[in-house]
Amino acid sequence: MNQKKVIQLFTLLTFTFIAGCERDNVSTEKPKETISLERAHEMYVAYQRKFNALTELRGGNEDASSGWHSIEFYKNYIAYLEEASKKVKMEVSGLRLYYVAYPDDEKSGEYRDYQTYILVPTYFDKKTNSHVAFDPLHIDERGNPLPIHEVITKGMSNRNTPMNLKSRELQSAETASSIANMAMMCRPNCPSSL
Structure with missing residues (x-):
């Protein structure tokens, strides 16, 4: 392998290593803080009661x-x-x-x-x-x-x-x-x- 190809390969490996290191601290695993679709709906409904009360208080003008x-x-x-x-x-x-x-x-x-x-x-x-x-x-x-x-x-x-x-x-x-x-x-x- 000539010197130019060695330098190109070394550069490519270096950038690959750096990119990999930058991702080491970031997990691609599902976060424990995620919730189910059912829970999201329950929370939305609970909020809607407050939203509707505020809308009524504001004379029908939604927030x-x-x-x-x-x-x-x-x-x-x-x-x-x-x-x-x-x-x-x-x-x-x-x-x-x-x-x-x-x-x-x-x-x-x-x-x-x-x-x-x-x-x-x-x-x-x-x-x-x-x-x-x-x-x-x-x-x-x-x-x-x-x-x-x-x-x-x-x-x-x-x-x-x-x-x-x-x-x-x-x-x-x-x-x-x-x-x-x-x-x-x-x-x-x-x-x-x-």
Whole structure:
């Protein structure tokens, strides 16, 4: 075999090995968190009772009933979070899903008053033995994350929440984050195929 073919074969084997290593941490086994079709239906019916009560309360105006992100969004979002977290030497342990609603304001536009969800990264806190919401974009000089759960539930101006952000970040109209939203919500923009 000539040197050029040896180099090509070595390169091919190297890329195959690297690609295989990248998949080593990802299992193709069925996750234990999957549920049966029957359970999915039972949960949908349980939700529909609340959905119908809310629809009645809203004078017949239905709320959002589902949301959608592409698989590419999830792959890219997780890769983004892992890279941002690596820079601050913290490991993402999962995603917390918060159920929220769009406020009744101009910024919400056609989504105004519809329920939705936001995705927030978590890290595992060994001291409390729990997964804690955090944002890799907001870590103080000592490596402590901003308490994102408190920021989401109580707001940025809550005096009981330690704010270790630089003052220029707090003075801006809106503070950038790694929190995700903007799913395609079914109501007000349900696809015709549903």
